[in-house]
Amino acid sequence: SQTIHQWPATLVQPVGSPLSLECTVEGTSNPNLYWYRQAAGRGLQLLFYSVGIGQISSEVPQNLSASRPQDRQFILSSKKLLLSDSGFYLCAWSYRDRGGAGLGFFGSGTQLSVL
Amino acid sequence: QKEVEQDPGPLSVPEGAIVSLNCTYSNSAFQYFMWYRQYSRKGPELLMYTYSSGNKEDGRFTAQVDKSSKYISLFIRDSQPSDSATYLCAAAMNSGYSTLTFGKGTMLLVSP
Numbered sequence: 001s002q003t004i005h006q007w008p009a010t011l012v013q014p015v016g017s018p019l020s021l022e023c024t025v026e027g028t029s030n031p032n033l034y035w036y037r038q039a040a041g042r043g044l045q046l047l048f049y050s051v052g053i054g055q056i057s058s059e060v061p062q063n064l065s066a067s068r069p070q071d072r073q074f075i076l077s078s079k080k081l082l083l084s085d086s087g088f089y090l091c092a093w094s095y096r097d098r099g100g101a102g103l104g105f106f107g108s109g110t111q112l113s114v115l
Numbered sequence: 116q117k118e119v120e121q122d123p124g125p126l127s128v129p130e131g132a133i134v135s136l137n138c139t140y141s142n143s144a145f146q147y148f149m150w151y152r153q154y155s156r157k158g159p160e161l162l163m164y165t166y167s168s169g170n171k172e173d174g175r176f177t178a179q180v181d182k183s184s185k186y187i188s189l190f191i192r193d194s195q196p197s198d199s200a201t202y203l204c205a206a207a208m209n210s211g212y213s214t215l216t217f218g219k220g221t222m223l224l225v226s227p
Binding site: 006034042043044046049088090092094103104105106107108109111 | 147149151156157158159160161164203205214215217218219220
């Protein structure tokens with residue numbers, strides 16, 4: 001069966017510090033990978049998605065970047081965090097090339113507080 | 116206009132009630148429709164999905180899509196306190212690299 005691991009669960013960082021969140025998927029190959037941010041009352045905001053190693057699409061221009069160094073690894077980074085980067089970050093995967101039928105499976109999330 | 120609209124609630128019901136959760140969408144190209152359940156501070160969990168119009172039943176849950184009116188519904192029979200969560204609807208197109216478009220979620224509270 002497929003599993004998705006996301007860590008850490010909670011993170012408190014000072015403004016201006018760097019960020020690295022990691023996500024890995026097991027039990028499947030060539031997944032599509034996604035980073036979402038969820039803010040209270042604003043729903044799920046798609047930040048980045050990737051259809052392959054080194055292939056990253058950005059949905060929202062901002063202070064964050066993403067990388068996919070391996071097929072089942074997805075990393076969300078920032079060089080200098082802003083207060084507005086606080087939120088609940090979710091990694092997700094879907095089956096590749098199935099379009100909407102690929103569905104979406106989420107990790108457990110990281111609650112990031114920038115102080 | 117957001118492509119998928121969902122009333123944020125909260126929706127409060129007594130245990131045993133039938134719950135109806137609804138979404139509307141605007142993009143006619145959407146072919147897949149999903150419902151996710153999210154407990155507080157957890158990742159969303161895929162509950163059900165349907166393709167095009169029609170109904171799909173899984174235990175106490177029934178998903179319904181009416182493409183003519185662009186309306187998505189989730190019904191929960193015999194609701195339980197453990198059903199208390201935020202329910203997110205989502206839609207996607209039938210293309211190779213389609214991403215999911217989510218509603219904002221409806222908070223459901225089932226009281227004992």
